[in-house]
Amino acid sequence: MKKVANSSCNDGVLLRMGLNDNKAGMQGLDKEKINKIIMEATKGSKFYENELKKDQQVNQRIEKMMQLKEKITAQQLLKAQLQVDKLVIELEQSRNLNSTIVHIDMDAFYAAVEMRDNPELKDKPIAVGSMSMLSTSNYHARRFGVRAAMPGFIAKRLCPHLTIVPLNFEKYTKVSKEVREVLAEYDPNFMPMGLDEAYLNITDHLEERLNWPEDRRRFFFNTESTTGIDSMNMSTNFNKGEVSSSPVLFEDSTSPMDDNLQQTDLSEGNSVVFGTSAEEVVKEIRFRIEQKTQLTASAGIAPNTMLAKMCSDRNKPNGQYRISPERLAVLDFLKDLPIRKVPGIGKVTEKMLKALGIVTCSELYQQRALLSLLFSEVSWRNFLDISLGLGSTHLEKDGERKSMSTERTFSEINTAEDQYSLCRELCRDLAQDLQKEGLKGRTVTLKLKNVNFEVKTRASTVLSSVSTEEEIFTVAKDLLGTEIDSVAPHPLRIRLMGVRVSGFLTEEEKKYQQKSITSFLKSGKETGFLRFQPEKSNQDYFTKNSEAPFRGSFFDQKRAARKLNSENISPNESRGKQLFHDDKSSANLVEETKEVTNLQNSNVCKIFTCPVCFEKQSSKNLEELNKHIDECLNGMCVEDAVELFKNDSSRENIPNFVPQFKNEYVDKCQKNKTDQLSGTDQSASVSDSSANGGTEKFGQIIPDKSPGKQQPSSLSDIARNMCMKQCLFPKRVSQDHFDKTEHTEGTSSSCFFETKEDSVLVCPVCNSEQKTTDLVSFNRHVDVCLNKGLIQELTEKDDFPAKTYNMENSNRVFSGGLSKGQQCTNPSQGAKRSGLTASESVSKKAKSSNSKHTIKMFFK
C-alpha cells in the first residue's frame, strides 16, 4: 500500500506519478490517457514545480556519477572486478538456503476491509483516504490509474465515479489482529510490517508438521455468512482453483489456486486437509485468513526475507509463489526481475542504475565491479547481495524505537503567532505520545515545509532529555524562531510543521536518572550505584571487582569521611584516584579506580564522583556526566562560587573580587552538608527552577528571573560567578576537545590560571588566601584542608590528589568549551557556557586544541 505505481519509465515527473502496468479491461483507461490526465491536473502547481526541481537534482547526481564513470580506467575496473569477485566467493560460501521465510501481504487491505463491511461498495471503484491523499484503492479503481499515494482530487479526475472512503484505522487494526492470530500459530516470532504485511519463519513449523496427524491439518469452511459475501462460495472457488468470488477485487485476475493443488485434499464437503509442504502451509494460512476475515492475502515463500517479499508480489492478488531453496532457482528468479521490484530500491536508485544500463537484477550482477567504484561500500555491497539473492534468513525483532515525531500539513500559515501556537500544539501531541511509551529524548528536530514544498529540518540536542510539552517546546520554539528570523522581514510561509524527538535514553540511563535522584536522598550510600549492572559480557568487570570491592572515589570517601566524622580511612583506600579515560572506539567515559584500572569493556556503566555534590554517579558517556555536573552547579546556584583573587598585574583580565561571596560560600558549604544529611534533594531545586519559569537551554538552567531571588545582576556577574566556580570545580569540556587531548596521567599541564602569574585563591575550607601559580597546588591545599591533615602525608606523594584536580584530566571532562552541537546561538548563553569573558576564555588550550567552534562561540 501507499506506494506509487512502479515505473519502468524514467523520464519526467509525469510518468512517475502515472500508471504503467494498466491491465487491459473493458473499463478503465490506458496508460497514456492516465498520464495525460495526471499531467493536466498537476501541471503548473507548486507541487509539480518542486517535483521538477527534485528531478533535476537527481539528474545532477546522475551526471556526476557519469563523469566519475568516465574517469575509470580499464585497469581500475579489472582490479575492482577481482576484489568484488573475491567477495562473491565468500558470499556464495555463506549462502544459507535452510530457512523457509514467508511474506504475507493482505490484498488492497484497507479497501478490502471497507468493501467487506459495506456491500454497496462491492462493485464500485473505491479508494481509501481523503481528497488530498489516498492510502490504497481496490483493483477496480486501479484500472483507472487510481493508486495509493495519489491525491484524491486527481483520482477523481481519473475516475469520476470513484468512491473515496475515509480511513478507519481502528477497524483495520482489529482485522489485522485477527490475521496476526493466525500467523502466530505458524511462527510465534513472526514480524509484522505495518497492518497488512508480515514475515514468518516457518522452518520450525515445517519440521514439526511432518509428524502431525491429518486432522491437525484439516480446516473447515466458515458457513456462517454474516456479511453479504458468500463465504461458502468463496471457499469452494478457493479449492477448485476458480476465480475468487470477490469480483470487485479480483475481477480480472487469474486464479490464485490453480497451481500446486495436487496435495490439497478435497475430501469432506465442508473441510480441507492441507499437506505438509511449505506451499501447503502457506495455502493453509491464506485459507484460514480468508475464512476468518473474508479477506484475501498474497504470499511469497523463499529462503530469505528479501526474496520472500518479491515472491509475494509475483502472484498478487490472492496468489502465492515460492522459490525453492536452491541456488539456481534463486538466480533464475532474479534473472529478468526489474531492480525496482527489490525492496529498498526506489525510483531514484532505479533511475541512477538505469543510467548505467542496469534494469534487471542480472545486469546488476554483471556491473558489480563498476558499481563498487561508483557507489559507497554500503550501497554496492547491498547491490551485490541483491543480485546474488542474499538476504536475512532470520527475523529480528525490531529493537528499540529511535525517534518519535508528529507533523501536520495545513493551508498556508504565515504569522509567527500562529506558527508558535501550532508548534506548541505539536509539542503537546508529541509529549503525550512520548509519555505513553515512557520515552525521553535529547534531540528535538523541527521540520518545516514551505509553500513551495521545500523541506527543512532543524535539530538541537540538549544535555538533559526532554519529554514534556514545555520541555520540547522550549527547544522547538528556538529552532522555529531562528527560521522565522532567517527570512525576516518576509514572513515564513509554511504548509507543514513537524516536531521529532530522538536520542532516547537507554534503559540504563533511565534507571540512572531515577537512581541519581534517590541517591541524593540516600545521602551517599557507597554501594548505591554499583547496582547499575553492566550489560552481558562484562563478567570480568565483576570478577575483578569482587576481589577488591569498589571503594568509591577519592571525593566520595572524603565526603563520607566528613559526614561520618570517621577517623578510619586507611591510606590505601584514600588513594583511590579519579581519572578519566576515553576509549575512542566506544566513546565511553571511564572512571578508573585502582580496582578497575584495566577495564576496557565499552558497555559498562562507568562510575565517577561528582566534584560538586560528591555523589557517585554512573554514566555511559560524557554528556551525561557533564549534565549532572551542570545540574549540580546550577543547583548550588551562583552563590556557591568560590572567590578568586587576582593580582593587580592582571586585574583587567579577571573579574574583581566580590566580597559578599566569601561568607556566603562558607555558609552554603554548611548548608549543603546539612541538606545532604537531612536528605534534601538538591536536584529537585534544579528542576524546580525550570518549572518556576527559569528556562532550560542546552541542558543548562538559566537562572530564575523571578523577583525576590538574588540574581547576578549582569552578564558579567554571571560570567564572574562561573569563572569562580571554574576554579574549584573545573568545568565541562567538549567531546572533541576531550578526544583530541592526550591522556597523559599526572602531568599537570596547562590550566586557565597557570598562564597567569601569582593568582590568589581563597580556600573554601579554611578561608585563607592561598597564593598559587597553578590549580594543582591550590587543589592540593584544599584537599589537605578537607581532610584536616589526615591525608596530609599522602599529598607529599606524587601520585596523589594532583590527579584528582589535575587540570589535564579535568579539562577533558569539565573545562570550558562546547561540542559542535551545543554551539550557543545567543550571547548570554555563550557567556554562561564559557564562564568567562571573551578575551579571558580563549586560553592557550582553547586556541590550540579546541575547535574553532569554541572560539567562535566565545566571540559571539
Added chain:
DNA sequence: GTACGGTAG
C-alpha cells in the same frame, strides 16, 4: 551532531 534525501508502508 546536523541537514538532507531515499525508501517503505
Added chain:
DNA sequence: AGTCCTACCGTAC
C-alpha cells in the same frame, strides 16, 4: 482549492 504521515537509514559535512 488542491499532493500525507511516521520511521528508519545512509551520506556529507
